[in-house]
Amino acid sequence: MTTSTIVSRVKQKRIAQLLAKGKRIDGRGLTDYREIQIETGLIERAEGSARVRLGKTEVLTGIKIEIGEPFSDVPNEGVLTVNAELVPLASPTFEPGPPDENAIELARVVDRGIRESKAIALEELCLIPGKKVFIVFVDIYVLNHDGNLIDASALAALAALMNTKVFNYEIENGEVKIKSGYKQLPIRNYPVAVTFAKINNQLVVDPWLEEENVMDARLTITFEKDGKICAIQKGGSGCFTTKQILEAVKIASEKSKELRKLVVKA
Amino acid sequence: MSQKLPEKLINEKGLRLDGRKPDELRPLKLEVGVLSNADGSAYIEQGKTKILAAVYGPKEVHPRHLALPDRAILRCRYHMAPFSVEERKSPAPSRREMELSKVIREALEPSIFLEYYPRTAIDIFVEVLQADGGTRCAGITVASLALADAGIPMRDLVCACAAGKVDGTIVLDLTDVEDKKGEADVPFAMMPNTESVTLLQMDGMLTPEEFEKAFNMAIEGCRKIYSLQKEALKAKYVAIKEAVEE
Numbered sequence: 001m002t003t004s005t006i007v008s009r010v011k012q013k014r015i016a017q018l019l020a021k022g023k024r025i026d027g028r029g030l031t032d033y034r035e036i037q038i039e040t041g042l043i044e045r046a047e048g049s050a051r052v053r054l055g056k057t058e059v060l061t062g063i064k065i066e067i068g069e070p071f072s073d074v075p076n077e078g079v080l081t082v083n084a085e086l087v088p089l090a091s092p093t094f095e096p097g098p099p100d101e102n103a104i105e106l107a108r109v110v111d112r113g114i115r116e117s118k119a120i121a122l123e124e125l126c127l128i129p130g131k132k133v134f135i136v137f138v139d140i141y142v143l144n145h146d147g148n149l150i151d152a153s154a155l156a157a158l159a160a161l162m163n164t165k166v167f168n169y170e171i172e173n174g175e176v177k178i179k180s181g182y183k184q185l186p187i188r189n190y191p192v193a194v195t196f197a198k199i200n201n202q203l204v205v206d207p208w209l210e211e212e213n214v215m216d217a218r219l220t221i222t223f224e225k226d227g228k229i230c231a232i233q234k235g236g237s238g239c240f241t242t243k244q245i246l247e248a249v250k251i252a253s254e255k256s257k258e259l260r261k262l263v264v265k266a
Numbered sequence: 267m268s269q270k271l272p273e274k275l276i277n278e279k280g281l282r283l284d285g286r287k288p289d290e291l292r293p294l295k296l297e298v299g300v301l302s303n304a305d306g307s308a309y310i311e312q313g314k315t316k317i318l319a320a321v322y323g324p325k326e327v328h329p330r331h332l333a334l335p336d337r338a339i340l341r342c343r344y345h346m347a348p349f350s351v352e353e354r355k356s357p358a359p360s361r362r363e364m365e366l367s368k369v370i371r372e373a374l375e376p377s378i379f380l381e382y383y384p385r386t387a388i389d390i391f392v393e394v395l396q397a398d399g400g401t402r403c404a405g406i407t408v409a410s411l412a413l414a415d416a417g418i419p420m421r422d423l424v425c426a427c428a429a430g431k432v433d434g435t436i437v438l439d440l441t442d443v444e445d446k447k448g449e450a451d452v453p454f455a456m457m458p459n460t461e462s463v464t465l466l467q468m469d470g471m472l473t474p475e476e477f478e479k480a481f482n483m484a485i486e487g488c489r490k491i492y493s494l495q496k497e498a499l500k501a502k503y504v505a506i507k508e509a510v511e512e
Contacts, residue, residue, distance in 0.1 A: 101364050101365070101367070101368045104361050104364045104365055104368075105365050105368055105369075107361075108361065108362075108365050112469050115469075116469045116470055116471060117471065217372075219466070224471065227473070227474070228471045228472060228473050228474075229468060229471070229472050229473070229474060229477050230468075230469070230470070230471050231468060231469055232452070232466055232467055232468035233369075233466075233467050233468075234369070234372070234463070234464075234465055234466040234467065235368075235369075235372060236372060237371075237372050237375040237376060238376055239376040239456075239457070239462035239463055239464045240462070240463045240466070241461060241462065241463070242456075242461055242463060242481070242485065245463055245466060245481070246478060246481070249474050249477060249478075250474070253474060
């Protein structure tokens with residue numbers, strides 16, 4: 001169930017009035033992101049990690065690599081698993097327990113961007129065809145919720161994957177032996193998610209919490225490096241006009257290039 | 267039991283495996299009022315996809331703390347029968363089913379006047395009996411009919427249909443094989459009288475131009491489904507009227 005948050009009518013009205021004039025309550029323009037900081041390699045025990053700060057939203061993503069069995073329909077490919085935890089310390093509205101529908105949606109939207117853009121060269125992660133492959137666990141840990149968890153998590157997942165090292169190995173009599181040393185996880189694409197909120201029939205990019213609390217609907221569009229769309233997700237209980245969706249695609253195409261520069265540099 | 271996948275999904279004549287043109291829907295059968303216990307119910311067959319939907323409510327909310335003082339809460343469960351797919355699916359809800367339950371609920375929510383029924387709950391159950399692609403869209407189409415059958419006031423019917431890309435061609439209403447082997451899938455739902463998009467998802471890879479083409483094709487597909495939905499609703503009342511007159 002959605003956790004309902006009470007927003008005062010005064011604030012709701014203020015947000016709408018400002019939007020009508022093309023302004024937002026935190027002073028940003030309609031298509032501006034908050035300040036973004038990306039740090040990588042903070043967790044030494046993880047094969048890869050990154051922390052993204054998007055304004056006050058904070059997401060830590062850790063990558064663990066294990067050896068396991070492939071799926072029977074793709075016996076020569078490694079396995080990608082994305083999980084998201086809305087940790088109770090991140091927001092008064094998060095509760096302990098197994099991932100709820102919001103956490104599952106978050107993980108699946110991030111997963112879709114990585115998987116459909118073929119960001120990880122999974123075929124290079126096969127050790128013994130049909131028997132042993134590398135499993136890449138992407139664990140998204142939300143540390144502070146101030147809105148737009150999808151974009152922050154997608155950035156953190158990408159930054160962490162780019163920072164991931166895979167241990168060296170050799171095959172001896174059909175057994176996998178781990179050797180010393182590491183090499184870089186093979187990354188081929190850089191998917192970046194851009195999320196919009198619709199408030200009072202107006203689109204804003206990168207909604208923060210106060211805007212999410214009053215928004216009618218949400219739209220996330222993920223672009224890969226060559227300018228193709230690789231994932232879309234509408235959320236929230238409202239709707240969009242067809243025109244708004246095509247407009248959002250245009251804006252997201254430009255915004256994703258800006259965001260990608262931040263990660264590929266970091 | 268694994269089927270062998272065909273090499274080509276679209277032949278030299280531009281026709282698909284089941285003989286359809288790229289912008290053609292599968293044969294659609296809709297029936298309203300199929301379950302006696304539910305307040306509203308409906309059944310859909312879209313090609314080999316077969317889905318039952320039931321609506322219960324507006325009714326008392328359990329557990330009570332979930333109730334909202336100014337409107338009804340809408341709950342939705344999308345579930346696949348273990349025998350609905352090639353390899354038996356565990357009946358426990360998967361992460362996919364949990365996500366789909368959420369997006370289906372959010373696709374139907376804009377159509378319902380929830381504010382007419384404060385402190386109540388409306389439950390929607392979508393049971394996939396057989397899956398052959400497009401189950402979330404067919405689920406929305408049929409659930410919207412079940413809501414109408416339950417007599418719940420709505421702004422419009424919600425109709426849904428996927429478009430996508432298969433063998434380099436933009437196509438409408440993908441089957442399971444087309445979805446798995448194709449390049450992209452765009453599930454879509456709308457309320458036609460206001461042209462409001464209530465569901466939009468995509469996976470795969472499309473250029474913005476291809477996306478726009480798929481998007482427009484899905485809108486056209488939805489309009490066709492919309493008229494079939496209205497026919498199905500009317501058919502139930504025509505049947506009742508005839509029974510009374512006899």
